[in-house]
Amino acid sequence: MSRDAETEGGLLGSVPRDSFSRLAISDGLTHVGFVGLAAAAIGFFDNAADSIIIATISSTAVGVGIFGRRRFVRRQHTAAAHILAGVASTWAILVLVGAATYLATGAIGNVNAALFESAAGFSTVALTTVEPEALSLPVALFRGATQWIGGLLGLFTVVVALPRTMKGRVQVPKGVGRRADRLVPTLEIGGRRVFRMYLALSLACFIAYLLAGMRLRSAAIHAMTTVSTGGFTDTTDSFLSAGTASRSVATVFMFISGISFFALFWLVRGNHRRFLGSPELRIYATIVVTITTYLVLAVDDVSVGDALFTAVSASSTTGLAVVDWTLFSSGALAVLLVAIATGAMGASAGSGLRVIRAWLLLLFAAREVRRQLEPNAVIGVKHGGRSVGDDELDDLTGYQIAHFGLCAIGAFMLALAGTELVDSLWAAISVISTFGPSPVTGALGDATALGSVGQLILIPGMLAGRLTILPLLHAIALLLRAKAWIVRESRRLLRVGR
Amino acid sequence: MSVLRSGRVRKATELHVTGLRVKSTTLNVMGMALTAVSAGMVIGGFVELGSTNRDTSALFWSALVTFVAGITLFGSTQPGDVRPRDVFASVGWTWVIVTGFGALPYVLGGTFDVSGIDTSGQIVNAIFESASGYSATGSTALTDFSIPGRGMLMYRQITQWYGGMGIVVLAVAVLPFLGVGGLDLLTAEAPGPGSDRLTPRVSQTAKGLWSTYVLFTVAVATALIIIPGPSVYDAIAHGFSTVATGGFSPHASSIGHFDSVAVEIAIIAGMLVSGINFNLHLLARSGTRNAYWANSEFRAYIAMLVGCALLIIGILWLDGGFAVGESIRVGIFNVVALATSTGFGNATNPGGAGDFALWMPAAQMILLFLFVVGASTSSTSGGIKVMRLQVLLAHSIRSIRRSQHPRAVIAVKHGAVAVREDVISRMAGFFVVYAILVLSGIILLTAVGGGPLESISAIIGALSNMGPALGEAGPTGNFTEAFTEPGRLVLSAYMLIGRLEFFPILLMFAAPIRAMRERIL
Structure with missing residues (x-):
């Protein structure tokens, strides 16, 4: 504890302190602040009062963020535990800032719903407790921006921070990790590159929506929530009433957002062959095509375009809807749930189990079946032309067991709150995959159907889904450690008092 | 040659x-x-x-x-x-x-x-x-x-x-x-x-x-x-x-x-x-x-x-x-x-x-x-078994601990005994195969008309040799009303797969195929 306290430093120190967590929080606040200021400026003429409130909160966030950036430095070799703690605490602070904004503007009246709305934003989950069309422009833009920031935070975590620090363990298999050296030679360069690619993708999506005939406001919000795989819309019916061109733009950008940033980087560098040869990309595309075909065959009155949109939305874990898919047959719903649980490619803005992991698990299962026949044979698991080590597979299976466990706990908690069993399972898996909508909330993601308790239960699941399960577990460990410290200190004080 | x-x-x-x-x-x-x-x-x-x-x-x-x-x-x-x-x-x-x-x-x-x-x-x-x-x-x-x-x-x-x-x-x-x-x-x-x-x-x-x-x-x-x-x-x-x-x-x-x-x-x-x-x-x-x-x-x-x-x-x-x-x-x-x-x-x-x-x-x-x-290993009951759950949980915790301390050497223990890595791998493989079977079973069963609650519980129940499921296939219901004929055949196959812990049924074609191949060659 004492060593941690020393290394983490304090706010009032005179020299820059070494604290990855506080630096990460400062960065997060700065980003949110600037985005919030932009939202306030754009929406000033629509609703001046809301804009001023957002501008005030955002300015404070920027101020604190800049102060923090000057105050704290990153240690040379940041330990994985500190990165996990930093990511989790950044997310928590951003959620609080978002909730404060909703409460201050009066967009949301109670704390639970505000926390949920903010968490859904920063974790890119397509659930909402508000009537999107009733939101003022600055609040709607801020709401969309929270998903954009959430997507960026997720990308920093899985593309930049964890693969480098954890040497490819768990989060991104080693093969991709080595490739990470090209995209992420250092944390700073990697972060910059990811930010630029993400920004470019968002701008391209924004322009495409405008060209497709979308209003400026909607184009801006949808661009931010499509590229981040967030799924928030400023209309109550998602994309149900959107034109064909807008739907096509959404389909394309949702699909792109589900692609690994490592692969996108190869494309940016002009290495098309490597990009197209990516086994994970092929599997991802195959999943989308398979689900589309299944939906076209199994569901009546669904066009190929709608089926493709739904399949891409599920696979990229975005959550936008062009049809009320909750009315599909049980079989189609089961297929969609599997797609949502599988999720997008590793190191993408999407979430879920990730295609690479699901594929490796299948290969691992096939190996274990073969081993039954030849118990003494040495059978390797190969992916993309390289052998995947046993320690990687070990971590992969161990991590996935924790992931399943988290889904089960989430579903149980929801069931305890009175949600039906199947709905609980659906909602937990959907939220942990950062998709959001489920039969209980409807395709449009109306979170009021979950109730206050249900909403609160799902917030940790959102964190685990967006930033992987590790930061959540680390946060729990920190809380337990903090609790132990409080108990110890209380006892000490009592002894002193006597 | x-x-x-x-x-x-x-x-x-x-x-x-x-x-x-x-x-x-x-x-x-x-x-x-x-x-x-x-x-x-x-x-x-x-x-x-x-x-x-x-x-x-x-x-x-x-x-x-x-x-x-x-x-x-x-x-x-x-x-x-x-x-x-x-x-x-x-x-x-x-x-x-x-x-x-x-x-x-x-x-x-x-x-x-x-x-x-x-x-x-x-x-x-x-x-x-x-x-x-x-x-x-x-x-x-x-x-x-x-x-x-x-x-x-x-x-x-x-x-x-x-x-x-x-x-x-x-x-x-x-x-x-x-x-x-x-x-x-x-x-x-x-x-x-x-x-x-x-x-x-x-x-x-x-x-x-x-x-x-x-x-x-x-x-x-x-x-x-x-x-x-x-x-x-x-x-x-x-x-x-x-x-x-x-x-x-x-x-x-x-x-x-x-x-x-x-x-x-x-x-x-x-x-x-x-x-x-x-x-x-x-x-x-x-x-x-x-x-x-x-x-x-x-x-x-x-x-x-x-x-x-x-x-x-x-x-x-x-x-x-x-x-x-x-x-x-x-x-x-x-x-x-x-x-x-x-x-x-x-x-x-x-x-x-x-x-x-x-x-x-x-x-x-x-x-x-x-x-x-389910219950214990080497008992007459089905399911993934308590011992496997214990080892898999310990394995999962080890993975999470290793994510924080990547170079740590941490053993998975069952009771006081360290479990061998090949055994852990086999158990993890068993669990992954189980999960794949459950998912594919649910997709199959719902595709042939099963309700979601009935399908989920019946597939898991069949793999674990449980018996009753939930919904219409509950303890006072029956499977004829809850599932179509193809659904009941799927469940029959799953019961056998579950009884024999997957591999014998999944691999029962291996010997005949090998024998045929040997004859042809």
Whole structure:
């Protein structure tokens, strides 16, 4: 504890302190602040009062963020535990800032719903407790921006921070990790590159929506929530009433957002062959095509375009809807749930189990079946032309067991709150995959159907889904450690008092 | 290369024909199993003697056909090599063939000949019932319990008894006399990840397990005879399905038919004991002190039962509006029945307190957890087993700890023993295969018209050899109404896959394919 306290430093120190967590929080606040200021400026003429409130909160966030950036430095070799703690605490602070904004503007009246709305934003989950069309422009833009920031935070975590620090363990298999050296030679360069690619993708999506005939406001919000795989819309019916061109733009950008940033980087560098040869990309595309075909065959009155949109939305874990898919047959719903649980490619803005992991698990299962026949044979698991080590597979299976466990706990908690069993399972898996909508909330993601308790239960699941399960577990460990410290200190004080 | 190829041909020839008898472990074991199964049909026929329905002749004719098929196979073959693929083929194909022959009495006796079910439906139901019996699952397609006679229902109970410990374990007791090592077969068949060498000879171990099984059956039946309520017939019938953790009952309302706390306590005791690793029973019988409590899995098994029971009792009492006594009674009974994958019900009528298909979602979620986990390794129950869960949880925690400390060397321990990495890998593989099977099963079942709740619970239930599911396939429902014919066939396959812990059924084609390839080459 004492060593941690020393290394983490304090706010009032005179020299820059070494604290990855506080630096990460400062960065997060700065980003949110600037985005919030932009939202306030754009929406000033629509609703001046809301804009001023957002501008005030955002300015404070920027101020604190800049102060923090000057105050704290990153240690040379940041330990994985500190990165996990930093990511989790950044997310928590951003959620609080978002909730404060909703409460201050009066967009949301109670704390639970505000926390949920903010968490859904920063974790890119397509659930909402508000009537999107009733939101003022600055609040709607801020709401969309929270998903954009959430997507960026997720990308920093899985593309930049964890693969480098954890040497490819768990989060991104080693093969991709080595490739990470090209995209992420250092944390700073990697972060910059990811930010630029993400920004470019968002701008391209924004322009495409405008060209497709979308209003400026909607184009801006949808661009931010499509590229981040967030799924928030400023209309109550998602994309149900959107034109064909807008739907096509959404389909394309949702699909792109589900692609690994490592692969996108190869494309940016002009290495098309490597990009197209990516086994994970092929599997991802195959999943989308398979689900589309299944939906076209199994569901009546669904066009190929709608089926493709739904399949891409599920696979990229975005959550936008062009049809009320909750009315599909049980079989189609089961297929969609599997797609949502599988999720997008590793190191993408999407979430879920990730295609690479699901594929490796299948290969691992096939190996274990073969081993039954030849118990003494040495059978390797190969992916993309390289052998995947046993320690990687070990971590992969161990991590996935924790992931399943988290889904089960989430579903149980929801069931305890009175949600039906199947709905609980659906909602937990959907939220942990950062998709959001489920039969209980409807395709449009109306979170009021979950109730206050249900909403609160799902917030940790959102964190685990967006930033992987590790930061959540680390946060729990920190809380337990903090609790132990409080108990110890209380006892000490009592002894002193006597 | 040519030398290798000619050697392979010679070996293949040697494997398949020696004199007048074909060398094939699979066919030999299958013949032995069919012969044993016919005995169960004969017993059912004798119980049915005197009745006016067609069950008597159905049972005797089926017994004759099965016996002739069995003895022919057994007589015309001799055991060959016991390589892993042969073991899997033997176990897998034996179970499939036994299920097929086991359906004969139901088809010939018209057990499912009710209005609204055509001939194909009757055959599907017969296969389903047979698979459910020989896999000791306990799901039923019976909609009218008054159609089958007492003999047919007793045969149905006996199928579970056979299925409980495994026909092949019986075969293993005989195989050594044929000069074939049986440990591989025992390992593949005895439920659980492995069978330790408890005695110097495999035959001795198999006999020990078998005699323990018989002893428990007699004990449960005797207890039920002594307790007022069940007839001798009922006592024996439930003795069979309790120790097998099967869950069939000659009554539509299962144990609820007796509406007796004493009966339920006796059944709970029987199920509890049957859910314990049989190797521990053998150890205890051999005089080892503290054989049970010293075992980490046993402690976890008891802790899981107590914890889940308390949770369910609490939920039923506080949230469900049940009386305290009623909550305790139905809570404990159903937790034990489902954790041991027996699947008995104690609802006295549809909609009664014991009908867990109507319980609160949180209570159902706990039951679903028990569906998945099951009881101890090397017991007669299904599921992924407590020991695997313990190791997998420890493995998962290690992975998370390693993510924070990537260079740390952390051992996974079960009790005080460090688990070998290859064993962890095998268990993780088992879990992943389980998850893949569950997902694919749910997709298949929902695609052919199953409801989501029914499909999820029935697939997990079938893989864990549970019996009842949730929704329409609950303890007072039946699978004919809940699932279409293709759905029931899918479930039949899943029951067999679950009974044999996946691999024998998944790999049963490996040996025939290899043999064909060797012949072609």
